Amino acid sequence: SVFIFIFHQCICVSLCLPLSTHKNHVSLPVSVQLVKLCIGMIDAGKAYNTANKQFVNGIRELAQQSTKDEVIEVMMKWQLNWLIRPFFFFPLSSQILFDQAQRSIKTQLQTFVKEDLRKFKESKKHFDKVSEEKEAALARNAQAPRNKQHEVEEATNILTATRKCFRHIVLDYVLQINVLQSKRRSEILKSVKALLTGTFCTVRVPGGCMCVFQLDQLVVDAAKDKRDMEQKHSTIQQKDFSNDDTKLEYNVDAEKGIAMEGYLFKRASNAFKTWNRRWFSIQNNQLVYQKKFKDNPTVVVEDLRLCTVKHCEDVERRFCFEVVSPTKSCMMQADSEKLRQAWIKAVQNSIATAFRERGDEEEKLDRRASTSTGSLDSGGEPKEKPLKGESALQKVLTIPGNSCCCDCGQPDPRWASINLGITLCIQCSGIHRSLGVHFSKVRSLTLDTWEPELLKLMCGLGNQVVNGIFEARREELVARKPQPGDPRQDIEAYIKAKYVERRFVRRPSDEELRTKVVSLSKQEKRLSSSNEHLPPRPPPTPPMAMPAVLPPASPCREPVFYEPKDCSAGLQLYWAAGARSLPDMAEALAHGAPVNWVNAEDQKRTPLIMAVQGGSLVTCEFLLQNAANVNQQDAQGRAPLHHATILGHTGQVCLFLKRGANQNAADMEEKTPLSMAVEAANADIVTLLRLAKMNEEMREAEGYSDETYQDIFQDFTQMASNDPELLNRYEQYNTPRPGP
Structure with missing residues (x-):
C-alpha cells in the first residue's frame, strides 16, 4: 500500500508540470516520460515476480528433499512457512497493480503518444517549412533595390502572400499546441483515475475518494477549456490582419523596460557590408541585438542620449535608418515603411525619456547639495571647477542667439559644436555628428564637463556671430532656413549646404580682404x-611695399x-x-x-x-x-x-x-x-x-x-x-x- 500511495502522489505531482514551449519548439516530456516509466515499472515488476516465484519454489524444493531430516523438516514446517508466506502473497497484489497499470497507463497513454504526438510533429514540420519560406521572402523583399520597381512589386507580393499563409499556419499551430496540452492532461487524468479505481478495490489509499472526485472535476474543466480555445481560435481566424502588419512584427513590454523589440536587418561593419537579420530591442536606455534567442545581447549603443536617428535614403535598400553615436553608426533596415517609422519614433522617445530621467536625477542632486550645511572653505572664495550641467548651460545660453538652435531655431538647445562655437538641438546635433569631427565636434551642455577655456570659446562666438558668417548670403540666394518640425532630410540638406559646401558664405573681394588684414595686423601690434x-618679436621680412608706422605705445619698442x-x-x-x-x-x-x-x-x-x-x-x-x-x-x-x-x-x-x-x-x-x-x-x-x-x-x-x-x-x-x-x-x- 505504501508503494501504491507513493505512485499515486507522483502521478498527481506530474499533473502540475506545464507544457514546455519555447518559440517554435514544443515538447511534451511528461506524457512520454510517464509512459516510459510505466513500461519500466511493469517490466521490472514482472521480472521481480518471476524471480520471487523462482525463489519460493526453490525453498519448497529444498523442503521436499529434506523430509528425512527431522530437524530441517520441523524448521521448514514452522519457520520457513512464515518466511515464504509474504513472498507468496505479495506478487499476487503487485500483479494486480501491474495489470491495471498496463491497461490504464501504458496502453491508453501510449496510444496518445504515438498517434496525437505524431500528428503534432507533422504539423510542426509544416510550420517550420512555412517559417523558412517567410524568412526567404523577407530577405528577398529587403534586397529589392529601390530603383527597380518591378523587383520591388514582385518581392512585396510574394512577402504579402507568404505572410498571410504564415499567419493562418501560426494560429492553427498555436491551437494545436493548446489542444494537445489540454488533451495530454485529460488523458493522464483518465489513466490515473482508472488506475486508482482499479487499485482501491484491493488497497485502501488515504484520501482516495477525494482524489477521484478532484480528478473528475479536472477532466470536466479541461473539456471546457478546450471548447473555449476552439471558439477563440475561430474568432481570431475571421479577423483581418492585412492592415495591421506593424503590430505583428514588433513587441513593447513596458513592465520589463523594453520600449521596442523586433527583427531588423543590420549592416555589418566588415568590408563586404553584409546584411544579417537580428532581434533588436531598446531597453535601459540602450540599443542591443541578439543573434539567437539565448545569446547574451550585444550592445550597439551604450547611451541613447548621445545619439540621434535618421532616415537613410542614399542606400540601395529601402526602409533603412541609421542610429549615430559619437563613436560609430549602425545602419538598420525594417521590413516596411510603417516599421521604420515605428522604430525611429521609439528611438526618439527613448532619447527624450532618458533626458527627462537624467534631469530629474540632477534636480534631486541639486536639492541635496543646496540643503547640505557648511563648507570646509567657508572662510574664502569657493574654488571654481570645470563646469557641468546647468552651470555651463546657463553661461552659454546668455550669449546672443544661443537660446535657440543655430540651424533650425528650436528653443532651449542642449548641445553645442565646440569647434564652431554654436548651440544645437538634439536633432541638429545628430546631423552635425554625421558630418564628421573635421566639420563639427558635438558636446552636451548638460552631460559633459566643460573646461574654462572651452567655455570662454563658446562665449566668444555664439549663434549670432557664426550665422553672420555662414548665412551671410542666405537671403540673397533666397534659401529657406529650416524650422522646428521640418522633415529631417530637409534640415540635413540645409546643414550640409551651410557647413560642408559653405554655400551661404560671402566671399570678400581682394580689397575687402586687404583692408581686413591690415586692420587685424594693426590691432595685433597694439596688443603686443x-x-x-x-x-x-622680431619683425617680419619686409616686402617691397612701403611700411606704415603706428605711434609708439611704449618706450620699449616701436x-x-x-x-x-x-x-x-x-x-x-x-x-x-x-x-x-x-x-x-x-x-x-x-x-x-x-x-x-x-x-x-x-x-x-x-x-x-x-x-x-x-x-x-x-x-x-x-x-x-x-x-x-x-x-x-x-x-x-x-x-x-x-x-x-x-x-x-x-x-x-x-x-x-x-x-x-x-x-x-x-x-x-x-x-x-x-x-x-x-x-x-x-x-x-x-x-x-x-x-x-x-x-x-x-x-x-x-x-x-x-x-x-x-x-x-x-x-x-x-x-x-x-x-x-x-x-x-x-x-x-x-x-x-x-x-x-
Missing part, C-alpha cells in the same frame, strides 16, 4: 606693444607692420590669431583658410604660434579644436610650446602639454622647452614640464595612476583661465629680456 613685459603684397584667408587667420579676434578667425576658416597656414614672410610661423604671441588661451583652444598642429615648427625650429615657454605663458604651456605637445623637441640652437624654462627661471613652467616628463616615463609602470598629474594640470588650467595674474611670475621675478 601693450605687453611691455613680453620679449619683443611697433611696425608691413602691408602685405598678396592677401589670403590664411593671412587673415594668421593676424586674427595674434589680434585675439575669434569672429575674424572663424570667418577666415569659413573662407577656406588652412588652419596650419605658414607665413613664409614671418619666419614660417603658423596661426597657432601667433595665438601664443597674442597671449590668449582661448584663441589657442579655438585653433586646436579646429585641428591645428601643436608640434608644427617655425623657421627657427620652435613649436608653439617653445614660444609659450619663452614668453612665460604658463596656461598655454599647460594646454599644449595636455594636447600632446612634444616637450623633447629641440630648436635650431638645440634648446628644448625645459632648458628654456630653466634658463628663464620660470618655476611654474619647469614644474609642469618635469611633471609631464615624469608622467610620460612612468605611464608604462604597473599600477601607476596619473590622477595627481591631472589634478595639478587642472589647477594650472583654472588659474590660467580665472586668475592669470597669479601665474604672471615672469614679470615679477625677471626683467625684460631681448628676444631670442
